[in-house]
Amino acid sequence: MAVTSMRRFELAEWKRSPRLTDLRNTVVGLLAEGRHRTALDEALRGLRRDPEHPDGLFVALTVLAQSRTARLTSPEPLTEAQQWNALLAPVTTACSSCDGRWYSTHAVMFTDNDVEIQPTNPIGLQCQKCRYTLCRDCLKAQRPTSYTLSVDAPEVVAASCANRDCGGRGLSAPVLPTGRPDVTPMDPDAIEGVVVVRDGPIRPTTEEALTVVTRFLPLIPDDAPLLHIRRARPGTLGDGAARDGLAQSLLLDLEREGVLAPASWGRSRRMHILAGPGGDGDYLIVPVQRSRQRVPPTAPHTVSSPGTYTYLLQILPLRGGWATLRDPRTGDFHEGTFGALSAPPESLPGLAQDLIKRFERMGRSRRVLFFEGDRTQQNLSTDDVYGIGTEGGTSLSPYSEGP
Structure with a gap:
């Protein structure tokens, strides 16, 4: 099982994938029926088994690259949680200035042959050397205002790379994936459990917890049994030491219940997520990697x-x-x-x-x-x-x- 690095994907890697696979055939059939949500679910399940598989990433990007009209009129429109799943991080494009994110269709266009792209109203432009990227809004913000051009004159979008090593190279197309730095690289099969805590007296639902967890960890809704959802006293998550203390206490509780192997604190990470993706409160996410030492089945009874x-x-x-x-x-x-x-x-x-x-x-x-x-x-x-x-x-x- 590959350990996903959530890095950007390279075009050359598309071409290592076979032309037709069972996954591609399945997704193409679902898209023909307008079933976008099911199509992306199939792609995510494939990536869950192998997070860096070129074919899985290509199929997922194919679904995400469908036209906005097709997605809005679909009987199965994509959900927000699906679209920003951490497994899709390698094919995500992020603006280097405002961190706005999207899925560029340019990578799909370059699958078979190199083509020349000259967009008239680009959603973004990119340095072809280092992939420094600016979105449409940031490009417009950098363009000086002209008081002499006609109001119907075509807009000229241009900008230069901000990285010194590129020597002021101009930004252009294609715009390719840059990856997502906010995703935690982790082998999905190496995750023993995930503690999910929301600030406040109301315990989050499984659906709410999954929305947060799958955005930052390479998991899918099928992994819901891995979640251990808890509540926290209001204000508990505001201090780093308090978060660590709460996480350690909850992990010890799960160890005593026999759910986690002993010494889980040393195999855990603490992720503090402000206001969550849905703005419903701060979250503390504590993924725990599996212990290398096998725990005998009778361990819960001998503690x-x-x-x-x-x-x-x-x-x-x-x-x-x-x-x-x-x-x-x-x-x-x-x-x-x-x-x-x-x-x-x-x-x-x-x-x-x-x-x-x-x-x-x-x-x-x-x-x-x-x-x-x-x-x-x-x-x-x-x-x-x-x-x-x-x-x-x-x-x-x-x-x-x-x-």
Whole structure:
């Protein structure tokens, strides 16, 4: 299975695809019946199996390149969620100035033979060297206003590439895909689960969650069983540390339920999406990659009951013994290095690795001390250490002063 990079697609790659395939024949038949939505669904299912397959991308772009009239009068018009699915990122064209996006038909025109394009009212123009692109509105904004030309004089659209390496090269056609930088590259089959949280007391529906998830992750509605939808207290998603804390708590809950393999925090990414594509509220999307270690089927039944533990991250300076990260003015612990959590004891080594990785920028050896119970408001003693998670360790060790 290829891992999609969501990069721009190159014209030469179209020609590696066979002239006729089952997918092409199916989609052509559906388009002849005006069934645009079903046609794009078939293309997306093909891309879900192989995100970088040239034929799947070509067929999808063929559907998206249908005329606006054909799409509007179709008995099955395309949905917004379909049109901006993350699997279509490689064939998306984005304006380099305003980030406006569209699907250019020029790539389809160049499939068989090179043709010369001289558009009179282009939706955009592009540098043929680096693919710096400007949409129609940005091109017009750069054109100086003339007070001498006749009102019915033809408009001349022209602009130059803004990249220094191109030496002021003029923009022209064809306008080819540029890719989408906001899509998270990930192998769809490597996704173990996706936690979806919306800011506010109302839990999003599966359809609302899918609209957001499929826009930024290479998934389709068939992947709905992967979603774990939750709600959040209003304002919780406004702070990065609060989002991380919420995500970690939800992942631990799913681990205790046996839905996710242990140490899921280290395999996750946090994506904060402002106001969502539908403007219905901020979202936190947490995709989790599958663990490389196989979890036995009985794992959900053998997980211990969760306990409460206090954690303390320590750093080993170049000189001296282990030290804690504190604000020199207030004496408070650095955010994320000290706190309490609820987790089964067997998950503590994995949690220690997650904390250690978060502070790898320190460039020093790190370890995590665990204490039983919530000791955040009490004095800590080395005699009370439950165990130590060391860098790269898979189990807790007894307390020691040395590195």
